[in-house]
Amino acid sequence: MIRLQLVSLDGLKFDDDVYEVILPTMDGQIGVMPGHMPLVSVASRGVIGVRRKATDRDDMMEYFAISGGAVEVSDNKLSVLVDEADASDEINEQEAQKAYEMAQKMKAEAKDQVSLEKAQSLIDRSSVRLQVAGLKRRHHRQ
Numbered sequence: 304m305i306r307l308q309l310v311s312l313d314g315l316k317f318d319d320d321v322y323e324v325i326l327p328t329m330d331g332q333i334g335v336m337p338g339h340m341p342l343v344s345v346a347s348r349g350v351i352g353v354r355r356k357a358t359d360r361d362d363m364m365e366y367f368a369i370s371g372g373a374v375e376v377s378d379n380k381l382s383v384l385v386d387e388a389d390a391s392d393e394i395n396e397q398e399a400q401k402a403y404e405m406a407q408k409m410k411a412e413a414k415d416q417v418s419l420e421k422a423q424s425l426i427d428r429s430s431v432r433l434q435v436a437g438l439k440r441r442h443h444r445q
Contacts, residue, residue: 305337306380307353309367311388316367323354324381328374335381342376346383348427350435366391368435370428387428391439394432403429 307324309317324335327349335342351367372385406425413419 304379305335305339307383308381309351309369309383309385309388311369311385313387316388316390317353317365319355321353321355322357322359323352325352326374326383327351327369335376337379339376339379339381341378342374344374346372346374346385348431350431350438351383351388362441366435366438368394368428368431389432389435391435394436394439396433396436396440399429399432399436403433 304320304322305324307317307319307321308315322336325332326335327347329345329347332349333344346369348371349369351369353365353367354363355365368387368389368391369383369385370387372383374384375382403426406422406429410419410422410426413422
């Protein structure tokens with residue numbers, strides 16, 4: 304087992320022993336399992352997938368939408384420090400869809416680079432939240 308600690312600015316989001324963690328980094332998606340080599344990396348905005356036991360099917364995985372941050376692996380411990388982390392149970396798909404649509408509108412109406420970048424950031428955040436909500440919905444249907 305590997306100990307996963309997921310910490311956001313709101314506090315500890317996850318702290319437990321797990322079998323596998325799949326997470327987005329600047330160099331692409333990586334999987335971390337027991338015995339993983341030491342690593343320090345940059346997490347990118349995206350989805351973290353957590354498999355608690357080796358026997359857990361894909362539809363039993365837990366998901367988190369994260370913003371960028373830092374990743375450290377050492378001695379069977381994975382620390383992920385991010386600005387934001389939302390568990391799939393915390394995401395309302397309809398609200399995330401509305402936020403996505405509003406961000407798209409903001410981007411279309413942006414008059415300067417700062418407004419454009421802010422709108423794009425909101426689009427990216429909403430998009431990841433929608434992705435996690437969709438994974439939750441599909442897996443609970445099975």
